Amino acid sequence: MPVAYYKTPVGIAQITEEDDFITRIHIMDDEPAGGSATSPLLTETMKQFDEYFAGTRKVFDLPIRQHGSDFQQLVWQELLKIEYGKTISYNQQSVQMNSPLAIRAIAAANGKNNLWVVVPCHRVIGSNGSLTGYAGGLWRKKWLLEHEAKVMGIGQTKLEL
Structure with a gap:
């Protein structure tokens, strides 16, 4: 490899x-x-x-493959739908997946994402706007979200660690 x-x-x-x-x-x-x-x-x-x-690429176009359960694959596919410069909460992700009671399982699957930035788990935040749960370190999650907001011309959003 x-x-x-x-x-x-x-x-x-x-x-x-x-x-x-x-x-x-x-x-x-x-x-x-x-x-x-x-x-x-x-x-x-x-x-x-x-x-x-x-700041010129918003969507990656690469052949990707992650090893994981069917459920994890569904969660990672859902992450690919989150638009550049946008965020959703873990709760919103669970509702979009028609699994509102599976928030913790979805968050755990997000944490198993092995394709940093390409599968944008950094765009999932806490319901209160806090930056929770990021294997790469919360400071990196904050940097990535601020980078995307800047590229999109979105005013400085309040990102809490």
């Missing part, structure tokens, strides 16, 4: 390709020693990240 490392404004993204799909994008503080692989797909992924961080 080729693995590439991409420097973002909020850390190093470790991008894994498997069978011509991007299967994992993980954000971390430091790049591990050893170097970075290249492939046409990894290069395209990094190009799309360049565009995202430059």
Whole structure:
């Protein structure tokens, strides 16, 4: 499995390709020693990240695949429907999925999302507007949401950690 490392404004993204799909994008503080692989797909992924961080890409167009249960797959598909620059609450996500009693299970599935930014779980917030539950660190979630709001010309939203 080729693995590439991409420097973002909020850390190093470790991008894994498997069978011509991007299967994992993980954000971390430091790049591990050893170097970075290249492939046409990894290069395209990094190009799309360049565009995202430059504010010119709002939707990623990559072949992606995550390993997970059927329920997790449904949750991740729902995340892909959240528009750039918008947020929804975990409660709203559960209602949209016709599973209003499954808020905790949906939040847990969001936390298992292995495709950082590409599957935008950072756009899901608490019902009171707080930034809850983000495996990449709440400061990164705040940065990503503020970046998207700035690109969209949305006034500074009050984001609470």
